[in-house]
Amino acid sequence: MRKRVAWEGVFPAVTTQFRPDLSLDIDATTRVMEGLIRDGVSGLIVCGTVGENCSLGKAEKIAVMEAGKAVARGRVPVLCGVAEFTSAFAIDMAKEAARIGLDGVMLMPALVYSSKPHETAAHFRAVATAVDLPIMVYNNPPIYKNDVTPQILASLADCETIVCFKESSGDTRRFTDLANMVGDRFLLFAGLDDVVVESIMVGAVGWVSGLSNAFPREGETLFRLARAGRYDEAMSLYRGDAHLRAAFLETARTIGSEYERGRVQKRFEKAEF
Numbered sequence: 001m002r003k004r005v006a007w008e009g010v011f012p013a014v015t016t017q018f019r020p021d022l023s024l025d026i027d028a029t030t031r032v033m034e035g036l037i038r039d040g041v042s043g044l045i046v047c048g049t050v051g052e053n054c055s056l057g058k059a060e061k062i063a064v065m066e067a068g069k070a071v072a073r074g075r076v077p078v079l080c081g082v083a084e085f086t087s088a089f090a091i092d093m094a095k096e097a098a099r100i101g102l103d104g105v106m107l108m109p110a111l112v113y114s115s116k117p118h119e120t121a122a123h124f125r126a127v128a129t130a131v132d133l134p135i136m137v138y139n140n141p142p143i144y145k146n147d148v149t150p151q152i153l154a155s156l157a158d159c160e161t162i163v164c165f166k167e168s169s170g171d172t173r174r175f176t177d178l179a180n181m182v183g184d185r186f187l188l189f190a191g192l193d194d195v196v197v198e199s200i201m202v203g204a205v206g207w208v209s210g211l212s213n214a215f216p217r218e219g220e221t222l223f224r225l226a227r228a229g230r231y232d233e234a235m236s237l238y239r240g241d242a243h244l245r246a247a248f249l250e251t252a253r254t255i256g257s258e259y260e261r262g263r264v265q266k267r268f269e270k271a272e273f
Helices: 026-038 058-072 087-100 117-130 150-154 173-182 193-201 216-227 231-240 242-270
Strands: 009-012 044-046 078-082 104-107 135-139 162-167 187-190 206-209
Touching: 009 044, 009 216, 026 044, 026 058, 044 058, 058 078, 058 087, 078 087, 087 104, 087 117, 104 117, 104 162, 117 135, 117 150, 150 173, 162 173, 173 187, 187 193, 193 206, 193 216, 193 231, 206 216, 216 231
Parallel strands: 009 206, 044 078, 078 104, 104 135, 135 162, 162 187, 187 206
Antiparallel strands: none
């Protein structure tokens, strides 16, 4: 069994906004969230990778979470990314999300070092048993070097708070393999913008989207068409937007890289030794 959650549709991984000195700009971040909800997205994920999670301090993450809760006002679910070095740190941030009243967390494996399968499972289980909050497990092995395989996720089927699986490996066979193991135990979310239609065809009910920060209405339209089985219409939009996806993803990588270098440099310059 799993906790019942009404998660489906397009959940943008919300961009976090900064001032020229690279300090957190909550007012601008709030405007981004409000604009996305106004444009019809189905949910928000704050402090994800696109939201610069690993470049934010704890107080900054809390400020973004509180802003998300205040902006949404119950109109859409708000989840917070949890990307920490240890299970203890992850539990701490997940408890903050619960305290603030968010609707769930998107939990990544413990960062930096690659873990063995049983260690990866232990990390997710530790957080799931420590916090009574719905959890979306996030798999992105090309980036994090930890692969949450269908076998690992199936071993966590007894954790009622683990309700959803976001797959960003690019291998849509994972959805089929998981369904063959545990049926519809987990909600399935596409995690890559360039395999969203393919993911929907094999069972995805949601899409954590970077592209929809720039094209929220188009993202929801594409998703709804594919979910309705109107693939000819969906593919026309999908193919037509291919160059936009490529440009957006390349820009996101460049901006993220430049931002990260800039913020680390700024903080190094301000540090006292």
